[in-house]
Amino acid sequence: xxxITQSPKYLFRKEGQNVTLSCExxxxxxxxxxxxxxxxxxLRLIYYSQIVNDFQKGDIAEGYSVSREKKESFxxxxxxxxxxxxxxxxxxxSMDGNYGxxxxxxxxxxxx
Amino acid sequence: QQQVKQSPQSLIVQKGGISIINCAYENTAFDxxxxxxxxxxxxxxLLIAIRPDVSEKKEGRFTISFNKSAKQFSLHIMxxxxxxxxTYFCAASRQTGANNxxxxxxxxxxxxx
Numbered sequence: 001x002x003x004i005t006q007s008p009k010y011l012f013r014k015e016g017q018n019v020t021l022s023c024e025x026x027x028x029x030x031x032x033x034x035x036x037x038x039x040x041x042x043l044r045l046i047y048y049s050q051i052v053n054d055f056q057k058g059d060i061a062e063g064y065s066v067s068r069e070k071k072e073s074f075x076x077x078x079x080x081x082x083x084x085x086x087x088x089x090x091x092x093x094s095m096d097g098n099y100g101x102x103x104x105x106x107x108x109x110x111x112x
Numbered sequence: 113q114q115q116v117k118q119s120p121q122s123l124i125v126q127k128g129g130i131s132i133i134n135c136a137y138e139n140t141a142f143d144x145x146x147x148x149x150x151x152x153x154x155x156x157x158l159l160i161a162i163r164p165d166v167s168e169k170k171e172g173r174f175t176i177s178f179n180k181s182a183k184q185f186s187l188h189i190m191x192x193x194x195x196x197x198x199t200y201f202c203a204a205s206r207q208t209g210a211n212n213x214x215x216x217x218x219x220x221x222x223x224x225x
């Protein structure tokens with residue numbers, strides 16, 4: 001079955017560490033997205049990528065980095081520069097054009 | 113600037129009642145309006161979607177009503193059940209351009225038995 005796989009489901013980070021969240025899709029979607037969701041909050045866009053080797057900042061890109069070396073993969077690195085990284089992170093993908101998004105099941109990141 | 117405005121922020125409905133969530137938009141270039149349902153600890157999942165050439169779309173107990181002239185659309189959940197308790201996001205999409213889906217801020221629905 002096609003879908004989006006996010007891993008790990010839970011992740012703990014120490015202060016000052018970088019961590020990388022994985023997102024893989026086998027839907028042959030061109031576009032991929034990373035969102036952050038805080039408790040009781042909506043979805044805030046971190047980064048998005050329309051094609052391989054190209055990506056754009058979203059509304060809250062500071063302290064995050066991404067890469068898009070393969071169509072199927074769009075990993076997100078939460079750097080030590082992100083001062084409040086504890087949140088639920090969602091990856092999504094979409095076909096090019098006027099379609100909705102397919103979301104992964106999320107990664108919950110906690111700073112310890 | 114919020115491209116899609118959603119209300120209410122939270123909603124409590126008795127079992128068997130009707131849940132209504134409203135959204136409004138300004139950009140007339142939007143031409144695809146999906147609703148997503150999110151359970152705690154899960155990613156949002158597409159629930160139902162509508163395009164502006166129709167005024168209503170129904171799938172089971174879920175109905176989208178669309179008012180193009182008012183630039184508003186709403187989700188109605190008939191015979192609401194405790195299992196419908198979730199956060200609901202409306203969204204709007206334009207056909208061209210990158211990052212083409214804009215989300216509302218979400219409505220937390222609680223259906224009490």
